Amino acid sequence: MTTFVDRVELHVAAGNGGHGCASVHREKFKPLGGPDGGNGGRGGDVILVVDQSVTTxxxxxxxxxxxxxNGAPGEGGNRSGKDGQDLxxxxxxxxVVLDKDGNVLADLVGHGTxxxxxxxxxxGLGNAALASARRKAPGFALLGEPGEARDVVMELKTVADVALVGYPSAGKSSLISVLSAAKPKIADYPFTTLVPNLGVVTAGSTVYTIADVPGLIPGASQGKGLGLEFLRHVERCSVLVHVLDTATLxxxxxxxxxxxxxxxxxxxYGGLDDRPRIVVLNKIDIPDGQDLAEMIRGELEExxxxxxxxxxxxxxxxxxxxxxxxxxxxxxxxxxxxQEATRIVIRPKAVDDxxxxxTYDEAAEVYRVRGEKPERWVxxxxxxxxxxxxxxxxRLNRLGVEDxxxxxxxxxxxxxAIGxxxxxxxxDWEPTMMAGAEMLGRRGEDHRLEAPRPAAQRRRDREAERDEAQQEFDEFNPF
Structure with missing residues (x-):
């Protein structure tokens, strides 16, 4: 059964925002008290946090x-929806967090990062938030935005000061067990160690961490043995220690x-040329091991x-x-x-941005509109x-999309196409086409909230509308 995993693909989905509410206040003797739809709640984030108690x-x-x-939808009575809970x-x-293409998104080092x-x-905004002097009673509300969904790859690179490298059964696990309080599994067969072991060593006033990298054999960097799987764990170390078996059989x-x-x-594997090296000749308690160590020590020091x-x-x-x-x-x-203090860099947008x-998409034969605001509004x-x-x-017209x-x-x-x-x-773009609500009057207005017009004024308005309609008909039908 697997007990240690240092690379996974994670599928995250943030919470969706709640929809805004379209509601009109109703009260006895006040049937049209104005819009009172509340806003939808924000969707919860998915947050990765470094925790020292987690090791895999x-x-x-x-x-x-x-x-x-997800965020809860808004309700009438100006009640906003509850925000979604962060995960x-x-x-x-x-x-290390990467995208599917291998680009590094974040390197999480340090507790609480x-x-x-x-x-x-x-x-989404409710109709109460959308009301204005021109739009007194909006009959609609904005929808909540969907949460971000994406796939990320997480790789664990052990944070250690010293890395022990060497052949299987060279004595790395035994060495880390006597230098620190770590208790790795130790046996006399190859590939006993299947996961990196970490230990804390105190030498005088210096406290440092030490890790052993299991399974290095010829061809490890090409995937043989266990080496390729665990070589990433030496990347953060300050010093490499070669543990050599002087009593190999x-x-x-x-x-x-x-x-x-x-x-x-x-x-x-690459990227480790600048790390200092130390050689440890292990198992000198065996007579043959002591003799071999004395024979090769001079060559290694040279x-x-x-x-x-x-x-x-x-x-x-x-x-x-x-x-x-x-x-x-x-x-x-x-x-x-x-480490310098964090500098906040402000990059304002260009004046003409x-x-x-x-742009025109020839393959799809459409004009494609891309931008944060238009895509969010859609x-x-x-x-x-x-x-x-x-x-x-x-909104699109005010932003300048039509121009x-x-x-x-x-x-x-x-x-x-927007998006x-x-x-x-x-x-299909029709620059002069009016939306359905505009055909009935100015968008978002409810004539029931307006003061009643005198009968003579209503009659003059109807006659003016008929004359205008007849004029438009004559212009398009000259015969």
Whole structure:
């Protein structure tokens, strides 16, 4: 049964925003008290948070689909809907979040670091919020926006100061168990260690973490053994420790060739050339191991390595090794640049930035409108309500969409698509066409809320409307 997972694909879906409410206040003796529809609630976010108590991505391997709650719709009486609850997902320290194409979205290091993996949708405005001097009683409300849904890949890269690398059964687990309080599984067969083990070491005033990387064999960087799966766990370390077995029973191996093989695999993986190296000759408690260590020590020192002879079983040479690692870790920490205070950079939009673009899509034979505002407005519109459609047309016209369409060469009857190719609203453009609500009067007005006109005025208005209609008929029918 799998107990450690360091790479998963997570499907997140933020909560949808609640719809706004279209309501008219009703009270005894006041049948038309004005609009009182409340706004919809905001959808919940999906948030990744670093938690030191979490060490694996196993939970997300078993349950990869996560969704936040939706916002509640608004209600009459100016009651806004409840916001959706954020979904907080704890992840291990050192989790890297990538998109499906491998682009890094976030590198989560440090307890409490957060990343919003899915943004909740905005709640729709109720008709009370849409009312104005020109639009006294809107008969519509805005829809809530859908929450963001996307797939992300999470990779765990262990946050450790020291990484132990070497062949299986070289004694890495034994070494980490005596240097720290870690209790890894230890046996005398290859690939005993199936997960990276972490331990905390105290040497004088320096406290550092140490990890062993399991399963490095020839071809590990190409996927052989377990190496490719766990090589990412050495990326954040400050120092690499080669643990060499000086008492190996395999006739075709020796410590120097083991070192060359592991170095070749690290070079193939890449990005580790600047890390200092230390060589540990392990198992010197065995007579043959002690003799072999004395034979190869000079050759390794000529290559520039610091060499330590240790025995994890007899616990010899461990103090010198521990303090040497502490010194290198302290130097690496001191060499890191000081974290500067966060600078807030404000980049205002250009004066001539309209906030949207209009381009002609030859393949689809439509004029495509792309921009945050027009696309959001389309998502918020109830196309079953003529008045809501008219309100959308007014907003687009005020934004300048109609002017840009004309400048781009659009003519009456041409197709116009607002949004991406996968999720666009397409309609035939008619610049002079009035929306349904406009045919009855100005959009969003309820004549029942207006003071009654005198009978003589109503008669003159009807006669003027008839004369205007007759004039339009004569213009289009000269014969």
């Amino acid at each position: 991505l196993l939970d997300y391997h078993h349950s990869p689909h996560r969704k936040a709650t 907080v997902l704890p992840v291990p320290d050192g989790t 957060t990343f919003i993996a899915g943004q909740g949708g905005r709640g 395999e006739s075709d191996r020796d410590p120097v060739s083991d070192l060359d093989v592991i170095e070749a695999e690290l070079a193939q 290559r520039g390595y610091k060499v330590f002879e240790v025995s994890a079983v007899a616990r010899t040479g461990l103090k010198e090794l521990s303090f040497a690692l502490a010194e290198i870790v302290a130097q690496a920490r001191a060499a890191k640049p000081v 309209a906030g949207f673009t209009v 998502r918020q519109t109830d196309f079953n309500n003529d008045e809501a459609v008219g309100y959308l047309a007014d 840009k369409l004309m400048k781009a060469g659009a003519r009456a009857g041409d197709g116009v 991406s190719e996968e999720n666009a609203v397409v309609f």
